[in-house]
Amino acid sequence: MARSSLTWRSALYLATSFAFGLGWFVTLAVGLTLSVSLLIIWVGLPLLAMLMVAWRFGAMLERFLVQAAFGVAIPAPYRRMPPGRNPLVKLRAMAADQATWKDLAYLLLLFPVALVEFVVSLTVWGATFTLLFMPAIVGFGSGGVEVNLGVFSYWAGNPVEALPVSVGGLVFLVLAMYVTRSLAVAHAVIAKLLLGQSVSQAENRRLRERTAHLQASRARGVDAAEFERRRIERDLHDGAQQRLLAVAMDIGRARAKLDDDPEGARTLIEQAHSGTKEAISELRDLARGIYPAILTDRGLDPALSGLAGRAPVPVEVEVDLPERPPAAVESIAYFIVAESLANIAKYARATRASVRVAREDSWVVVEVIDNGVGGAVARPDGGLSGLADRAATIDGMLIVDSPPGGPTIIRADLPCTW
Secondary structure (H helix, E strand, O other): OOOOHHHHHHHHHHHHHHHHHHHHHHHHHHHHHHHHHHHHOOOHHHHHHHHHHHHHHHHHHHHHHHHHHHOOOOOOOOOOOOOOOOHHHHHHHHHHOHHHHHHHHHHHHHHHHHHHHHHHHHHHHHHHHHHHOHHHHHHHOOOOEEEEOOOOEEEEOOOOOOHHHHHHHHHHHHHHHHHHHHHHHHHHHHHHHHHOOOHHHHHHHHHHHHHHHHHHHHHHHHHHHHHHHHHHHHHHHHHHHHHHHHHHHHHHHHHHHOOOOHHHHHHHHHHHHHHHHHHHHHHHHHHHHHOOHHHHHHOHHHHHHHHHHHOOOOEEEEEEOOOOOOHHHHHHHHHHHHHHHHHHHHHHOOOOEEEEEEEEOOEEEEEEEEOOOOOOOOOOOOHHHHHHHHHHOOOOEEEEEOOOOOOEEEEEEEEOOO
């Protein structure tokens, strides 16, 4: 406790808060009395408005001091100010805010609370330092000194006889530190109660943040689905559709030559047959890219092992799941690994990689690590951003750690409840 800076920061705040409390108490008592008295004429209203702005500033300063002294962060509970630059509208909104009047209550209570804290701290620390430095006090004084703690008294005629009192001062030092920490906790509780958000405000804030997060996740999911749709459309147009069109043209030409040139028709039919098989192969690859059949039939372990077997570098696969997660989680985990292994093959210049999929509490964690050159960045239009968008569709998150020189770690945390 003695090594903790929190103890000494708390002691410093408790020793000085009395002056702040007294200053605010006098300012507010005089200011409120004067403002209310002058409300009969127009002077009282602007005076009250300036005083309200001042105590709001004082409350913000107290939040900063409480965090600096006690390490307790108190978020500002104020409502959002209305748009525009009209000061009267802003002052009216400020006066209608419940937090403004809680600030006033705190600053008015700060004086009596700080007075109690100051008296207790002064008593405890005064007794502590008196006992610790008793040999010096006896040495500088003329004659002996009697130490009377109420329960017992002790007479010290010289510094040597005062040494046992100094040992007792060490006990008081520990007590003083505990008292200081207790006062700090009590003060922090009062500050958080009056200067912080109420339970309903905190809950509303969490709900707003959660709603904003879900809206962003939904938007990213829609973008990812639209990107996937365009990719499938492009692959169909550039691949299978062109091959099937060539097959149709070959069959048409073969039909025209069937009577006059049977051998030429046979060649065209064989060419069409070969094109049909290539189109089927491309459609199969495209279907595997949408959702691989092995993933549906056998789960993540065999599907990821298949990806590892087709990778150009040795890949170690470890899947530790007590049971199969939902299909959406399986699909996203599969495509994260597939895209990561594809990036390793294209850019990483790695000699080995590893894939780990495990359950951690209510999360499925997917990690892909390679020993390549590193430097992977999730660009807005890149594959890694697409993976982050996929994870965001189920409120998951993707982290890319790829310093120059490697290694590269891609980790996805996917929420999952079995």
